[in-house]
Amino acid sequence: MHSDILTVAVARAKADANISSIVGTKVYNNVPKDTAPPYLRIQWGNAIDISGKTDEFTQGELIFDFWTESQGDKQVLNMIDYINDEFNRTPLVLTQGSTNLLMTRTGYNTFLEGDGLAHHGIITFNLLIED
Amino acid sequence: MSSCVFQPIQACGTVSSIQLFVRGHKELERKYYARNLKVKKTTDKALLSIGKLLKEYATKRIKKITSGKRETRYSPTRTVTVSRPGAYPNNDRGKLVKGLSTTVRFRGKGKSVLEFQSRAPYALDLEFGTRKMRARPYMRRTLAANRKAINKIIAKGVKLAL
16 A cells, blocks of 8 residues: 555656656656756655544655756745645545545745755645555 | 613514614623733743743754764764664754754734744755755654644643633
């Protein structure tokens, strides 16, 4: 189920026209060494299990990290908008039997990294999944 | 004391509308204002203690050096232990800890907001990670670890205020 979430999220980001207009196919979980920005990294983590009376649920965080150099904050904010439009309140369609019930944005942040070159944008979503 | 009087208005022998006069609303208003002031004072106090709790917790966790790779850094030359990705950052020269601050800001209409921040130049780099370095979140983790204690403080504050 956990790898499924990541696979589906990466595939959906790649399929989105707005997101791919900025990063092309550079949507990764593990970014290959020496990849030039702009690119998008998706991570799934902080998952906890919640037991209901009859069902089991998982709650976790999907984190989108976007880096760019040449276009600055404008491109970072555009990307955050595109990711928000594509993913916020639109649950993932999982393929291995689990159901993503909720997908809600929990926050975003943008900043210029310590090297003074890379503009970094982060947007996080909270997911509730029925196992 | 507040009191109200109903006054039926008759037209052609039937009651067509009712007027309601409320006396003592000035007094009520004063009471509500006093209650609001008390609530605000108490919630501000609660927010301050939450801030203190968060700052102390983060400081303690950063100062507790966890195992990891050892590296040499310069000016001044020193050997530091770099924490593992995802763990709390290790203290080096103390800038991160010194930069931690909590402020209660008033946002009008009785709204107060607690700001928990770090002013170190690399605070965001550590919290969210960079292209070349994995994140070592310390603010979100501190908040998550203290969620229950925060709820308790807020509940106690509201109880006191009411």
